[in-house]
Amino acid sequence: xxxxxxxxxxNLDLDNLPLRDLNAALQGAEEGGFTVLNPGGAHAxxxxxxxxxxxxxxxxxxxxxxxxxxxxxxxxxGNASTGLAENMMSGTVRVKGNVSQSAGATAHGGLLxxxxxxxxxxxISLKGAEIVVGGSVGHMSAFMAQAGxxxxxxxxxxxxxDSIYEARLYVRGTVASLGADCIEKEMRDEHRTQLADLxxxxxxxxxxxxxxxxxxxxxxxxFKIDNAY
Amino acid sequence: MCGIVGLFxxxxxxxxxxxxLTALMLHEMCERGPDSAGFAxxxxxxxxxxxxxxxxxxxxxxxxxxxxxxxxxxxxxxxxTLHDHAILRTNAEGRAARxxxxxxxxxxxxxxxxxxxxxxxxxGDPDRVAKDFGLAKRSGTHAIAHTRMATESAITxxxxxxxxxxxxxxxxxxxxxxxHNNLREILAAGGERFQTENDSEVAAAYLAHRMAEGDTxxxxxxxxxxxxxxxxxxxxxxxxxxxxxxxxxxxxPAVIAETDDWVAMASEFRAIAPLPGxxxxxxxxxxxxxxxxxxxxx
Numbered sequence: 001x002x003x004x005x006x007x008x009x010x011n012l013d014l015d016n017l018p019l020r021d022l023n024a025a026l027q028g029a030e031e032g033g034f035t036v037l038n039p040g041g042a043h044a045x046x047x048x049x050x051x052x053x054x055x056x057x058x059x060x061x062x063x064x065x066x067x068x069x070x071x072x073x074x075x076x077x078g079n080a081s082t083g084l085a086e087n088m089m090s091g092t093v094r095v096k097g098n099v100s101q102s103a104g105a106t107a108h109g110g111l112l113x114x115x116x117x118x119x120x121x122x123x124i125s126l127k128g129a130e131i132v133v134g135g136s137v138g139h140m141s142a143f144m145a146q147a148g149x150x151x152x153x154x155x156x157x158x159x160x161x162d163s164i165y166e167a168r169l170y171v172r173g174t175v176a177s178l179g180a181d182c183i184e185k186e187m188r189d190e191h192r193t194q195l196a197d198l199x200x201x202x203x204x205x206x207x208x209x210x211x212x213x214x215x216x217x218x219x220x221x222x223f224k225i226d227n228a229y
Numbered sequence: 230m231c232g233i234v235g236l237f238x239x240x241x242x243x244x245x246x247x248x249x250l251t252a253l254m255l256h257e258m259c260e261r262g263p264d265s266a267g268f269a270x271x272x273x274x275x276x277x278x279x280x281x282x283x284x285x286x287x288x289x290x291x292x293x294x295x296x297x298x299x300x301x302x303x304x305x306x307x308x309x310t311l312h313d314h315a316i317l318r319t320n321a322e323g324r325a326a327r328x329x330x331x332x333x334x335x336x337x338x339x340x341x342x343x344x345x346x347x348x349x350x351x352x353g354d355p356d357r358v359a360k361d362f363g364l365a366k367r368s369g370t371h372a373i374a375h376t377r378m379a380t381e382s383a384i385t386x387x388x389x390x391x392x393x394x395x396x397x398x399x400x401x402x403x404x405x406x407x408x409h410n411n412l413r414e415i416l417a418a419g420g421e422r423f424q425t426e427n428d429s430e431v432a433a434a435y436l437a438h439r440m441a442e443g444d445t446x447x448x449x450x451x452x453x454x455x456x457x458x459x460x461x462x463x464x465x466x467x468x469x470x471x472x473x474x475x476x477x478x479x480x481x482p483a484v485i486a487e488t489d490d491w492v493a494m495a496s497e498f499r500a501i502a503p504l505p506g507x508x509x510x511x512x513x514x515x516x517x518x519x520x521x522x523x524x525x526x527x
Contacts, residue, residue, distance in 0.1 A: 041257065041499025059505070060502055079498045082482060098512055100482065100498070107396060119514035120479060139479070157516065 013037040013208060019044070041081065046074050049091070066093045069222065084111045088129055101138065104131045113202045120157070123150045126167050132202035142169055150199045151198050153206050161214050165222075170195050172206060185219045190222070191197040231403040232258025232376040232496045233390075235464035236504075237471035237523050240490035244523050248367030250504060252359045254493070255374045257500035259355045262376025264481035265389040267350030268357040269394040269466055272369030274344045278323030279447055281348050282330065284313045284384055285506040289336050290316040301329055312361055314340070314349055330455040331373070331422050340386040343397030345370075345468055349423075350389040370525060371471050373464045382427050391432040395437025396422060399469035402429035403496055404460035404481045411457065426518070432457060436465060446470050450520045462515075464494055479517035486510040492523050 014037040026034060026046055039045055043062035046055050050071035057065070060078035070089040079097035089109040097115035107123070107129030114122075117135035120229050126145035136154030143159070145167035155173035159192040162179020168191065171180075178184075196208050221227050234254040238244060251268060276383045282291065291308050295317055304321030319326055341348035351358035355376040359365065364374075364392040375390035382388050382440060394400035406412075410430035418424060421434045435457065439449035446467055453463075453474065462481040465472040473494045475483055485494045486501045488510045493501045501507060515521055 041497060062497065063497065081497055081499075088414065098498075100484065100514060101480075109434065120517075133449055136513060 009033045009035065011035050011037055014065075016037055023047060023145045026055060037172060039078070044083075046072070051073070052091075066099075068095060080114070085110070085129075088112065098135070102201075103127055107131075108160075111201060112200075114221065117124065117154065123148075123167070126150065130198055132198055132204060134202075134204055136173065139176070140179070142167060142182075145169075149198060151202070151204075151211075153204055158196065161216070163220060164214075164216045166216065168194070170211045171214065172212075175214070178214065181217050181220045182214055185213045185215045187211070187213050230263040230501070230502075231390075232261030233373070233401045233462065233464050234258055234375075234495045234500050235371070235373040235401075235466070235471060235473070236370040236494065237492040238490070239488075239492065239523075240336060242274075243490055244370060245481040247367045247369045247372055251372040253503040254412065254495060254500040255355055255364070255376065256358055256376075256506055257503070258376045258496060261496055262355065262378045263352065264379050264384045265352045265377045265386065265392055266355030266374060266375060267348060267377075267389040267401075268359065268362075268364055269341065269346055269348045269372035269391040269393065270364070270367050270369045270372045271345045271397070271466060271468065272347075272367065272514075273437060274468070276344075277318045277495075278319050278397075279344060279347065280317045280319070280323065280326060280330070280342050281342050282315045282317055282398065283345075283350065284315075285336050285338060285387060285439075287313045288306060288332070288452065289313075289315075292316075293333055293472075294330070294337065296434040297333070298329055299518075301333070302326060312351075316347065328422060332425060339435040339451045340387075340526070341391075341399060342395070343392040343393075343468065346397045346399060346466070348391055348399060350386050350391075352386050352389070358457055361413040370469075371466060372399050373466050375401065380405060382425070388425055388427050390429060391466075392427065392431065392433035393424070394426075394434040394438075395441055397401050398433070398437045398440060398466070400429065400433040400436060400463055400465050402432055403462045403483075404456055404476065406432060406459035406461065428459070432461070432463065439465070446472055446524075448519055448521055450474050450522070454518050454520075462496070470522060471524075471527040472520060473515055474520055475515050475517055477518040479515075483515050484512065485515055485521060486512045 021151040025072035036057045039059040041062045047067040050070040057076045061080040066074040073092045076095045080082040081100045083091040084103040086105040088110045090110045094113040101120040112131045115134040120138035122137040128147040132151040139157035146165040149168045152171045156175045161182030294304040296309040302321040307318045309316040349362035390401040404444040406428040410433040461484040
């Protein structure tokens with residue numbers, strides 16, 4: 001298929017279409033819905049979208065799926081591999097299954113919803129996006145997270161929030177350990193409001209009262225005024 | 230990159246399917262390692278020692294080698310040739326046979342030694358390597374396989390994975406080690422025989438050496454976490470066991486899936502997706518520096 005006849009609810013079958021052609025079709029569309037068939041774990045699916053299109057991937061996605069996403073809504077009806085929605089700017093990415101490491105890495109904006117588990121380094125260097133995980137996250141999640149929020153309805157692995165800046169972390173289950181300069185913080189009304197909103201937008205059935213909040217103790221080098229440039 | 234896969238069957242009824250399922254998994258990892266490939270398959274214990282040999286030049290005279298070995302060790306030797314490989318069966322002590330071949334047949338690499346393991350390797354398209362050595366038709370209890378994107382040493386058949394230096398023990402590796410030269414010298418001084426310059430062979434020899442000294446597989450892997458420096462995801466096979474280990478940073482990918490019928494590991498989930506019953510599998514990514522192991526002996 002070509003960009004010109006990309007219409008609502010087009011099917012794009014990776015068994016018949018080269019990956020580059022599929023991505024070009026998605027990137028060229030201004031609007032409409034697309035269903036990607038037989039993704040077969042291909043890498044870089046639906047990357048670099050910058051229009052309010054809706055993409056549904058029927059199966060498992062490989063590395064860097066929905067990377068750099070802007071405005072688009074991408075739904076993966078399967079698992080996704082390393083670097084899902086890395087550097088997302090806006091829009092929504094939802095995964096029905098589990099995701100591999102570095103989901104939402106450096107993402108600036110938008111909402112990333114992972115219905116299953118995320119593995120290591122979820123939300124590493126987060127720069128403003130919001131991530132809601134229905135299951136658990138692996139070790140070193142939210143490492144050096146700078147802004148945005150990470151909600152974990154399950155448990156968090158070792159070294160959560162190591163060297164964190166201003167991102168907010170909400171965890172319902174246990175935290176294996178906190179990373180350097182990451183501490184538990186008080187849940188105030190503004191946090192309960194934010195968390196309730198995130199859970200609602202993600203469609204997660206969880207009680208705000210069951211969560212704890214974690215964030216930066218602001219004790220590392222960069223927080224000391226004497227070290228400012 | 231590099232792609233690794235492993236499949237350990239818990240349900241005996243699946244044993245005739247082992248090769249076919251492993252070939253499906255290997256196929257999904259072709260893009261991660263188009264340079265070369267190899268696989269180890271474990272099936273039915275042999276009474277005699279079984280060695281798989283590779284002709285480095287493709288021109289080794291395996292029957293003549295078998296005759297010389299038999300005369301030297303005073304043993305019966307049978308040879309079965311398959312492309313540039315041969316399966317050698319002997320009533321001689323396996324380790325002695327391996328040592329003799331390394332010493333006396335410089336144009337031959339010993340790919341594996343044991344009673345149940347067989348290792349096959351080749352350069353080029355992994356699917357073709359699997360086809361050449363009839364992977365899909367092989368049965369067995371467990372298998373591990375590798376597709377290689379070479380970084381640390383040359384693209385050669387003997388530099389392909391799996392690496393096996395000790396009886397019925399083998400290893401595939403995604404990553405690179407940084408202290409392998411030093412460790413190779415230490416292990417060589419302890420009697421280990423090396424056949425390549427590859428870092429992963431050192432890891433295989435380390436585990437084989439520790440287990441020959443009396444360690445269990447888990448104890449040897451605990452030692453590996455302490456003594457090996459570098460990046461790694463390993464899949465390891467023994468006569469009746471299977472294990473997965475990632476280094477303490479765990480940046481090389483790995484995913485494990487387990488059902489009542491099998492345990493599978495791979496670099497990416499796509500290699501596990503074709504397995505029967507995967508929709509009900511427990512799926513997770515192994516944690517850093519944590520040993521995951523399964524055994525038929527337990």
